[in-house]
Amino acid sequence: MIHDFTYLQPGSVKEALAMLAEHKDECKIICGGQSLLIVMRQGLVQTDYLMDIKRLNELNYIKYEKKDGLKIGATTTHRAIEKSDVVAKNYPILVDMEHKLASIQVRNWGTIGGNLAHADAAGDPAPVLIALDASVKVGSAKGERTLPLEEFYTDLFETAMEPGEMILEVQVPTPAPKTATMYQKFNLLESDQGIVAVAVTITMEGDACKAARIILGNAGSTPVRAKKAEAVLVGKKPTDALFEKAGEAAAEECEPVGDIHASEEYRRHLIKVLTRRMAKAAFEQAKG
Amino acid sequence: MEKKLLRFSVNEVPYEIYINPKTLLVEAIRDHVGLTGTKRGCETVSCGVCTVMVNGMAVKGCSILAMQVDGMSVTTVEGLEKNGKLDPIQTAFLDEGAFQCGFCTSGMLMMAKAFLNETPKPKDEMEIRRGMEGNLCRCTGYNSIIRSIAAVASGKYREDK
Numbered sequence: 001m002i003h004d005f006t007y008l009q010p011g012s013v014k015e016a017l018a019m020l021a022e023h024k025d026e027c028k029i030i031c032g033g034q035s036l037l038i039v040m041r042q043g044l045v046q047t048d049y050l051m052d053i054k055r056l057n058e059l060n061y062i063k064y065e066k067k068d069g070l071k072i073g074a075t076t077t078h079r080a081i082e083k084s085d086v087v088a089k090n091y092p093i094l095v096d097m098e099h100k101l102a103s104i105q106v107r108n109w110g111t112i113g114g115n116l117a118h119a120d121a122a123g124d125p126a127p128v129l130i131a132l133d134a135s136v137k138v139g140s141a142k143g144e145r146t147l148p149l150e151e152f153y154t155d156l157f158e159t160a161m162e163p164g165e166m167i168l169e170v171q172v173p174t175p176a177p178k179t180a181t182m183y184q185k186f187n188l189l190e191s192d193q194g195i196v197a198v199a200v201t202i203t204m205e206g207d208a209c210k211a212a213r214i215i216l217g218n219a220g221s222t223p224v225r226a227k228k229a230e231a232v233l234v235g236k237k238p239t240d241a242l243f244e245k246a247g248e249a250a251a252e253e254c255e256p257v258g259d260i261h262a263s264e265e266y267r268r269h270l271i272k273v274l275t276r277r278m279a280k281a282a283f284e285q286a287k288g
Numbered sequence: 289m290e291k292k293l294l295r296f297s298v299n300e301v302p303y304e305i306y307i308n309p310k311t312l313l314v315e316a317i318r319d320h321v322g323l324t325g326t327k328r329g330c331e332t333v334s335c336g337v338c339t340v341m342v343n344g345m346a347v348k349g350c351s352i353l354a355m356q357v358d359g360m361s362v363t364t365v366e367g368l369e370k371n372g373k374l375d376p377i378q379t380a381f382l383d384e385g386a387f388q389c390g391f392c393t394s395g396m397l398m399m400a401k402a403f404l405n406e407t408p409k410p411k412d413e414m415e416i417r418r419g420m421e422g423n424l425c426r427c428t429g430y431n432s433i434i435r436s437i438a439a440v441a442s443g444k445y446r447e448d449k
Contacts, residue, residue: 034348052356104422
């Protein structure tokens with residue numbers, strides 16, 4: 001049973017930010033609502049004001065320039081990203097990730113901004129975007145700021161946004177040469193959220209791994225950056241033994257919680273295996 | 289709570305209704321417009337029985353506020369039949385016996401229709417199965433449903449004018 005709320009329909013981003021400044025904590029934002037309406041119906045979220053930004057077409061765009069990289073507006077749907085030629089050409093891993101996110105119906109209505117703001121540690125886009133070194137631009141009536149997506153998540157369903165702020169844009173830089181990102185989630189149905197998920201970016205220089213980003217999904221209360229696992233790879237010539245070591249490090253430094261789907265122990269095992277596989281796959285692609 | 293005016297069309301018939309803004313699209317269709325072909329199932333965006341088309345796009349009516357489709361055109365299972373003639377996908381479901389209890393059928397039909405509109409020539413059965421991933425049938429009648437969609441895609445029900 002959804003509790004009654006006052007429905008706000010801003011006609012522009014400026015108006016939306018003014019409404020947020022006025023109502024702050026008493027106001028929730030709905031975009032596609034594919035996650036929010038479920039928790040509202042379960043009574044887990046109640047709000048006095050619900051501000052609907054689904055129709056803010058100002059924030060519905062995908063732009064790409066080689067110099068600045070990719071910019072995706074907050075109200076862009078998953079389906080638009082999945083079907084974007086420019087994303088497919090420059091960030092194929094994003095298309096692959098979106099293709100396996102829930103169902104066509106959900107991707108048709110759900111949005112990238114809503115997904116990231118919901119801050120579900122099992123969400124698909126965040127680990128991949130963090131592996132791609134993405135940032136989010138957030139805005140309030142006072143102005144805008146951009147922060148790395150890596151620093152955006154503070155706890156389960158919590159973000160670094162202040163009351164009065166909302167996501168405006170996701171920014172993904174152009175990857176360095178000889179760089180590849182791979183992502184895999186482990187689940188029973190391909191479209192489900194991952195029991196765990198691993199995204200790995202590898203940048204090669206000569207024979208050695210120049211840089212690595214390893215992000216674990218659903219292995220803690222936020223997406224986890226496995227820095228010890230990255231350190232295992234950086235500066236070294238990748239080998240199967242090294243990938244194995246990186247997997248072991250990742251399994252150790254995450255904090256998964258056991259639940260009905262898998263025990264903590266099993267999750268750590270999966271993290272180890274997927275990190276090893278994704279690091280190897282990213283390496284194979286990056287070396288060209 | 290202030291009621292809001294929602295203007296939208298359902299199966300090409302315009303409606304103006306006053307609703308509590310928390311009304312879900314599936315509720316607006318069933319309880320306000322009075323078309324009950326669209327079902328309510330899991331209500332957690334999982335099962336797909338509430339699938340309808342909004343501006344030609346398949347969506348789950350249980351997880352959309354009705355106010356969000358203001359000014360848009362909604363198609364429900366009742367809108368598939370045109371001038372007393374079933375849509376090819378409906379005929380195919382009948383021919384293949386793609387039913388057991390029937391509860392998932394309206395959602396399956398709407399998703400199948402939207403999928404075929406977007407993908408008239410699926411490259412293989414797997415593409416059809418992936419397209420129908422958001423719809424559950426707990427009688428496990430999937431094969432007959434997939435066969436129905438493949439039959440329409442193959443042109444079996446095309447009318448020669």
